[in-house]
Amino acid sequence: MSRHLYPPHIVNIEDLRRLAKLRLPQVVFDYLDGGAEAEITLQENCRAFRDLQFRPRLAVAFEECNLRTRVLGTEIALPLLLAPVGYSRMIHPGGEVAAAAAAGAAGTGYILSTISGYKLENVKAATSGPAWFQLYLLAGREAAEATFERARAAGFSALVLTIDTAVSGMRERDWRNGMEQLLGASVFAKLPFLPEIVAHPRWLANFLRDGGMPELENVIIPGKGPMPLTDVASALKRSVVTWDDLQWIRESWSGPLVIKGILTGDDARRAVDHGAAAVIVSNHGGRQLDSVPATIRVLPEIVAAVGGQIEVLMDGGIRRGSDIVKALCLGARAVLIGRAYAYGMAAAGEPGVRRALEILRADLERTMRLLGCGDVKDLNPSFVEARGSGGRN
Numbered sequence: 001m002s003r004h005l006y007p008p009h010i011v012n013i014e015d016l017r018r019l020a021k022l023r024l025p026q027v028v029f030d031y032l033d034g035g036a037e038a039e040i041t042l043q044e045n046c047r048a049f050r051d052l053q054f055r056p057r058l059a060v061a062f063e064e065c066n067l068r069t070r071v072l073g074t075e076i077a078l079p080l081l082l083a084p085v086g087y088s089r090m091i092h093p094g095g096e097v098a099a100a101a102a103a104g105a106a107g108t109g110y111i112l113s114t115i116s117g118y119k120l121e122n123v124k125a126a127t128s129g130p131a132w133f134q135l136y137l138l139a140g141r142e143a144a145e146a147t148f149e150r151a152r153a154a155g156f157s158a159l160v161l162t163i164d165t166a167v168s169g170m171r172e173r174d175w176r177n178g179m180e181q182l183l184g185a186s187v188f189a190k191l192p193f194l195p196e197i198v199a200h201p202r203w204l205a206n207f208l209r210d211g212g213m214p215e216l217e218n219v220i221i222p223g224k225g226p227m228p229l230t231d232v233a234s235a236l237k238r239s240v241v242t243w244d245d246l247q248w249i250r251e252s253w254s255g256p257l258v259i260k261g262i263l264t265g266d267d268a269r270r271a272v273d274h275g276a277a278a279v280i281v282s283n284h285g286g287r288q289l290d291s292v293p294a295t296i297r298v299l300p301e302i303v304a305a306v307g308g309q310i311e312v313l314m315d316g317g318i319r320r321g322s323d324i325v326k327a328l329c330l331g332a333r334a335v336l337i338g339r340a341y342a343y344g345m346a347a348a349g350e351p352g353v354r355r356a357l358e359i360l361r362a363d364l365e366r367t368m369r370l371l372g373c374g375d376v377k378d379l380n381p382s383f384v385e386a387r388g389s390g391g392r393n
């Protein structure tokens with residue numbers, strides 16, 4: 001790790017966030033950092049972790065601290081995976097390829113968003129770890145089936161169906177900043193961004209060297225070719241998936257199916273009934289329906305509802321290793337991180353993502369040792385309590 005990029009004050013994810021803010025034009029930083037409407041859920045996701053306290057077992061000695069676990073039958077070195085983050089290539093030209101490479105180097109998995117500027121084959125080739133493909137039905141069934149075929153051939157081992165995006169959430173920062181114009185086709189409409197962009201020459205040089213806004217290499221419109229980025233907003237409006245879609249998806253995709261965006265026990269049961277291999281408790285990082293609860297709060301309800309029949313993963317608000325430990329205590333098999341690695345990517349591409357993962361790995365091991373638990377598989381609700389509960393679960 002270059003000391004130039006990583007002065008000693010980069011010790012936590014918030015430090016990477018600050019660096020990301022310095023290095024990105026505001027419109028790009030806000031796209032990454034922001035949430036929907038009043039950003040209540042965005043803030044709650046992080047805040048709710050603070051309401052959980054640890055109940056450590058002290059004077060416990062163990063030499064090895066095991067952070068390894070299994071998700072969908074595959075062993076990963078850390079109980080975390082990298083969440084799908086659309087438009088990663090706009091955050092840094094390394095984008096999805098850099099994130100996948102860093103995930104593999106850390107011994108864990110990467111989930112590629114449909115909204116990717118890189119071909120899925122190139123992303124898979126960049127990582128030595130497991131890779132899953134996240135699906136939006138942007139161009140209909142035929143196009144989706146062709147993508148499944150490519151994903152399967154390239155070695156993606158699971159399909160993640162995101163169900164919380166009936167329409168795109170109202171990201172007020174993006175509207176104010178003119179994100180739509182930035183992504184739009186008109187060069188003229190981009191002129192107002194010039195001063196802000198010129199003020200971030202490193203990002204601009206990278207962006208231009210990378211060839212500007214890419215097309216969606218994994219959404220091939222039959223008879224036309226890759227979907228232009230400019231069409232994504234309108235395509236998303238037509239891409240709502242329903243439980244009925246799971247029927248043909250199950251028939252077209254023979255591997256494990258993971259449902260992302262579960263917030264209630266009822267929907268978790270439905271996912272089990274529809275043949276999901278896992279659910280991801282997620283509110284899309286507070287970017288979709290505002291005022292839904294923090295994911296760590298609904299996790300126990302969902303764990304109870306699926307009753308061990310399938311794996312439960314969760315994401316939202318994870319910025320420290322201790323957040324991951326809390327989620328595992330409450331029954332998550334593993335977590336996904338989104339912004340935590342994307343801030344690193346914005347700060348420095350692949351080395352920045354590696355740094356984010358290093359920070360979380362070190363946090364995890366330290367927290368486990370201080371908690372008196374030598375294996376992530378042994379974490380359980382007795383290690384946490386609600387703040388103010390007077391020492392009882």
Ligand SMILES: Cc1cc2nc3c(=O)[nH]c(=O)nc-3n(C[C@H](O)[C@H](O)[C@H](O)COP(=O)(O)O)c2cc1C
Binds near residue numbers: 084315
């Ligand atoms: C910039 C950004 C883009 C995202 N794009 C997608 C996406 O394309 N598909 C998806 O299912 N989730 C997407 N998400 C949601 C993440 O997969 C994940 O659920 C969320 O980031 C978790 O919250 P966290 O950022 O607090 O870790 C995105 C999140 C961010 C921050």
